[in-house]
Amino acid sequence: AQSVTQLGSHVSVSEGALVLLRCNYSSSVPPYLFWYVQYPNQGLQLLLKYTTGATLVKGINGFEAEFKKSETSFHLTKPSAHMSDAAEYFCAVSGNNNDMRFGAGTRLTVKP
Amino acid sequence: NAGVMQNPRHLVRRRGQEARLRCSPMKGHSHVYWYRQLPEEGLKFMVYLQKENIIDESGMPKERFSAEFPKEGPSILRIQQVVRGDSAAYFCASSPDRSSGTQYFGPGTRLTVL
Numbered sequence: 001a002q003s004v005t006q007l008g009s010h011v012s013v014s015e016g017a018l019v020l021l022r023c024n025y026s027s028s029v030p031p032y033l034f035w036y037v038q039y040p041n042q043g044l045q046l047l048l049k050y051t052t053g054a055t056l057v058k059g060i061n062g063f064e065a066e067f068k069k070s071e072t073s074f075h076l077t078k079p080s081a082h083m084s085d086a087a088e089y090f091c092a093v094s095g096n097n098n099d100m101r102f103g104a105g106t107r108l109t110v111k112p
Numbered sequence: 113n114a115g116v117m118q119n120p121r122h123l124v125r126r127r128g129q130e131a132r133l134r135c136s137p138m139k140g141h142s143h144v145y146w147y148r149q150l151p152e153e154g155l156k157f158m159v160y161l162q163k164e165n166i167i168d169e170s171g172m173p174k175e176r177f178s179a180e181f182p183k184e185g186p187s188i189l190r191i192q193q194v195v196r197g198d199s200a201a202y203f204c205a206s207s208p209d210r211s212s213g214t215q216y217f218g219p220g221t222r223l224t225v226l
Contacts, residue, residue, distance in 0.1 A: 032213035043116075043203060044155075044217040051213055090154060099168065100145070100205075100215055104154040 002027045002093040006103035014111045019063075019078040021106045023091030026072065033074040034092040034100070035065055044090065050074065061085070086110045114139065116206050116218035124224045131191040131198070133221045137206030143167075144187040145215055146179055149201040161187060162210075194225045 007022040025031055032051050036044040048059025055067040065076045074091060088107050094100040117136040125131050137144050142163050147155040160168040161181035172179065176194075181187040191198055201222050205215035 034214070036217070041222075043219040044205075046214060046216070049214055094213055099157070099160070101157060102147075102155040 002031060002095055002099065002101045004091050004093050004101055004103035006089075006091050006106050008106055009104065010107045010109065012109040012111060013081045015083055016080050019076070019081045019085065019108065021076040021089050021091075021108065023065075023074045023076065023103060024072050025074060025091070025093045027093055027095060029095045032094045033065075033067060034094070035059065035063070035074075035076050036090045036092060036102075037061075038088040038090065038105075040087075047076070047089075081108075081110045083110050083112065116141075116204055116216055118202075118204050118218035118221050120221060121219060122222050122224070124226060125194045126226050127195055128193050131194050131223055131225075133189040133191075133202050133204075133223070135187040135189070135204030135206075135218060137187070137204075138208075138216055141206035141208050141216070143207045143210060144181050145205045145207075146187075146189050147203045147205065149203060149220075151200070155203060158189070191223075194223075196225045199223055199225045 003026045005024045034049045035047040038044050047063050048057045050057045050067045058064045063078045088105045090105050091103040092100050119134050144161045146158040149155050157171040159172050159179045176192045178190045201220045203220045204218045207215050
């Protein structure tokens with residue numbers, strides 16, 4: 001079974017500052033890991049995903065995440081926050097059967 | 113290529129009525145997933161269907177909720193005798209196969225029970 005823990009339900013950064021959203025996972029099989037973004041009253045949009053291969057994954061809108069097996073982590077980062085990055089971010093994990101499980105989400109606020 | 117489509121986008125029901133939520137997967141996708149998002153919470157898995165089959169319904173409430181994905185037409189999530197606690201956003205996702213990993217999400221249906 002898979003599960004995800006997102007540390008911090010709310011994160012606030014200043015515009016231009018580093019964004020770091022934390023995600024730790026638990027999986028009994030080699031995991032697929034995902035970050036999705038949700039803007040108000042909208043569905044989820046895939047930011048990036050890790051399946052196999054390179055552990056540093058680059059996604060859309062300047063985001064990237066690094067898979068660290070030893071730490072069971074998949075933290076999301078962006079070097080410089082933009083006002084348009086304000087949204088809810090969800091980390092998710094799935095195994096071999098598309099049994100995707102989501103974290104509780106982290107709401108990112110960007111201050112001018 | 114149209115994305116995952118859900119309708120209606122907003123649905124209002126009175127307690128005791130039935131709610132039917134529809135999901136049309138992306139073209140070429142035969143796997144559909146339903147999730148529920150309560151206010152201020154993450155997405156909770158409900159059910160995973162393939163054409164004419166329920167693969168995993170471990171997240172479905174035991175009563176009042178059912179789902180189908182017929183050979184023709186959209187997937188339907190049906191909630192009978194709705195209660196206020198059913199008010200939530202219901203999201204559908206689809207994938208082309210079981211091993212692709214990525215699920216593509218629709219815009220959701222926001223159900224309000226009065």
